[in-house]
Amino acid sequence: MKKIIILGSTGSIGTNALEVIRNAKDKFQVIGISGYKNYELLVEQIEEFKPQYVCIGTEDGYKSLKDKFPLLELFYGEKGLVELSQIKDYDILLTAVSGAVGIDATVEGIKNEKTIALANKETMVAAGEYINQLLKKYKNAKIIPVDSEHSAIFQSIQAGKIDEIENLIITASGGTFRGKKKEELQNVTIDQALKHPTWKMGKKITIDSSTLVNKGLEVIEAHGLFGICYDNIKVLIHPQSIIHSMVEFKDKNIIAQLGIHDMKLPIQYAFTYPDRMANPIFNSLDLVKISSLTFEQPDNDVFRGLEFAYIAGKIGETMPVVLNAANEVAVDLFLNKKISFLTIYEIIEKSINRHKIQKITDIDIIKAVDKETREWIKSNYK
Ligand SMILES: NC(=O)c1ccc[n+]([C@@H]2O[C@H](COP(=O)([O-])OP(=O)(O)OC[C@H]3O[C@@H](n4cnc5c(N)ncnc54)[C@H](OP(=O)(O)O)[C@@H]3O)[C@@H](O)[C@H]2O)c1
Known part of the structure; x- marks a missing residue:
């Protein structure tokens, strides 16, 4: 019986993963799940899969869950995802949150020497070199890719x-x-x-x-x-x-x-x-x-999209962090009707062109570049 934690259980990958587990309950046990805003679905999943640990996006959500399920071990926010990944008693961490928010939790899963079923591609894009350094140090940890390609x-x-x-x-x-x-x-x-x-x-x-x-x-x-x-x-x-x-x-x-x-x-x-x-x-x-x-x-x-990725990837260092952050913000602006479809490319190109590359010596550099890129876009594309 493999014990599984699913970060992002309320999303597309997360619900597919639960369907896999639903059909093989003798092989897999869900011991932890996380959702962000979809409180109702998270409640349904808690009732069906009875995990021990649950993380939700907000403090309000946390309080409501605490009232409803007083015996659950609950966490909230980005810090909560990290805490969930640090639990000792599991085998596989499925990282199925969307965006760079998955990085810290993946890092903790590796430090915890677990198997990471990696769906969250943004982690490998923004922090690939750092993740590979960690994998050399924490030798029992491994990454099994979930992205179909x-x-x-x-x-x-x-x-x-x-x-x-x-x-x-x-x-x-x-x-x-x-x-x-x-x-x-x-x-x-x-x-x-x-x-x-x-x-x-x-x-x-x-x-x-x-x-x-x-x-x-x-x-x-x-x-x-x-x-x-x-x-x-x-x-x-x-x-x-x-x-x-x-x-x-x-x-x-x-x-x-x-x-x-x-x-x-x-x-x-x-x-x-x-x-x-x-x-x-x-x-x-x-x-x-x-x-x-x-x-x-x-x-x-x-x-x-491919042209930008090859440029950012070949330059390396902090450039893929910029590509990822710029794209996340641009897609969010498009989905909120703030920019047109083609402006997504404009935002990525400008973000790449203005960035001064830095060496990645620790995760704080990744976070600082990610934050600076997001802030620049938000102040220039309102
Ligand atoms: N979907 C696919 O077929 C597919 C294929 C290959 C790779 N991937 C990768 O897998 C990841 C997930 O994709 P998806 O399509 O499943 O996305 P999705 O349907 O949008 O689901 C995202 C999940 O992350 C949670 N989430 C969103 N923002 C969060 C935040 N700030 N903090 C904590 N949790 C947050 C969501 O919670 P709520 O829904 O509760 O708000 C949801 O559970 C992405 O990195 C994507 O590139 C997906």
Whole structure:
């Protein structure tokens, strides 16, 4: 029986993870969950899964939960996520909160020498180098990727050795605006941007998919997780989202992972790794019904997310922190109808251009750069 804590249990990844656990209660036990604003869903999850530990976003939420569940061990706020990760009595920490708020909790999970099922890609983007230093120090800790592309690479890599890899080939659906010209993106609405062609996900990552920033973040995440140079990380548009990514080895053999586009697959794999468990939810993938798998180059002139990520990733140090913070704020401004879709790119570009790179010697530098970038954008785009 593996004991699991889910940070972000009320989100898209979190609810998918609970569905995996609901179908394998003899294998997994939820001992901790966290939500932010969705109090009602968090209450439902507490009643169903009976965790020992719960974290909620606000002090008011904390007080209400305390009245309703006096025996629970409760936490709140960002500090609460950290405290939840520091508990000794668990095996896997699923980091499924959205945004850089996941960094501190992941760091604590590593210091606690636990297995991190990493969905929160922003952590690896903003703090990848720091996380890798920690992993060298806390040798029992490990990261199992949950992002479908990185799970695919992680599985495909097992066919060879890291130094035998020629290229990682990350696939992308292309997002909801694939094939559109820049002029057509000028006035797109939030509802249009939130219609993802294949995956059902939270709002932030769905917007990131439509700008291709998500794919850019995944390139940096892949560099951090697998240590492959940026020039050897390629991106291909694959609209069917059946091949979740591939690894090309030096002998030119390519190993790919295919599957239904549903996050329950990589979540289950991260929970059961290094073993595999019969899937209780899905039937086999019907390749005859899918019939064709197609590929195309991304349109980097219109969708600039990849360009920014390669620039930030290759510069390294604090630049990926800026990319991540700028994108988070820009997407939030777009979702709150404060800026247009294309202004997301403008904000990222300006933030990158104005940033003076610093060496990351500790986590406080990451936090300071993150904060400064957010404040600059907020004061310039109201
Ligand atoms: N969804 C996918 O298919 C997918 C695939 C690959 C990777 N990922 C990554 O997984 C992470 C989660 O994505 P998602 O789509 O599941 O997001 P989501 O549906 O928006 O859920 C986010 C979760 O984080 C909580 N949260 C939000 N802001 C918070 C804060 N400031 N402090 C503490 N908790 C906070 C939310 O709580 P409330 O809902 O209670 O407010 C919710 O539980 C992201 O990093 C994303 O890039 C997602």
